């Protein structure tokens with residue numbers, strides 16, 4: 001099968017491109033390199049273009065059997081300050097891409113959604129039936145596109161999987177690709193920057209949450225586990241109906257637990273200081289991944305320790 005990996009020069013897209021290749025699939029990466037890096041697409045056919053460039057896409061869509069869509073802006077804080085950017089790209093750009101797909105003969109579509117579509121969960125661990133009530137424009141832009149996918153699937157012969165990621169982290173075990181964000185706001189790379197003296201200390205955003213140690217709990221999932229789920233998602237679409245699926249481990253860790261795991265795995269002290277809560281952070285987000293297990297026979301295999309050691313190896317190789 002040939003797959004167009006849109007946003008394949010980004011973090012999760014590049015890991016998925018590698019997973020697809022390991023499975024023997026043909027991959028074309030399409031990316032405008034606005035937040036992606038050509039180095040992450042090394043070894044693949046890379047076509048530089050925008051998701052709204054329907055002419056460029058039409059030619060490529062003739063060569064593939066399925067589309068995976070990773071191209072998005074994904075900073076929650078930025079989405080609050082600049083919602084226009086988020087709705088422009090994550091909604092209008094994505095719709096333009098989807099319409100290009102509908103104008104081709106491709107009918108299989110895999111979408112990078114997020115647990116941010118749920119907002120503050122009514123119940124943790126969260127199933128896919130949790131109400132979708134996003135609390136920031138990033139989550140709203142992703143949810144709006146989920147609605148479009150649902151309508152298109154009903155009206156046209158589109159089949160999609162919307163994967164709702166929890167906290168993607170870690171790096172491919174081959175050491176060649178990993179997380180590259182600028183600025184880097186995610187917890188694990190932020191902790192590494194504190195260890196390496198690239199920032200004075202890790203700011204722990206709030207220790208007065210209703211959690212056992214007062215810091216926020218998240219479900220950290222290895223990016224290679226996410227990538228493998230996408231490969232299985234394609235098999236799923238061969239025979240089954242469209243679906244939204246959580247991708248998480250089902251196990252939550254607090255910020256303080258992540259810090260102590262990193263100190264243990266890396267063997268270095270993390271300079272840290274308490275800071276006020278970050279606006280928009282729900283206290284606890286943990287997936288119930290049982291629908292993904294049941295429908296795709298998928299389960300996250302890698303532990304938090306493996307996330308940390310692979311991410312550390314990647315960070316060390318770049319400094």
Ligand code: UFG
Pocket residue numbers: 074076114115116138166167168185186187188190202203204205206216217218255278281285
């Ligand atoms: N945190 C700190 N200090 C930091 C960075 C993060 O204490 O320097 C804390 C955050 O407050 C949060 C946890 O670490 O409690 C994880 O934060 P991240 O920024 O790594 O990840 P988020 O949970 O904010 O974001 C993730 C995804 C988003 C998605 C969001 C849904 O990266 O794409 O979950 O809430 F939208």
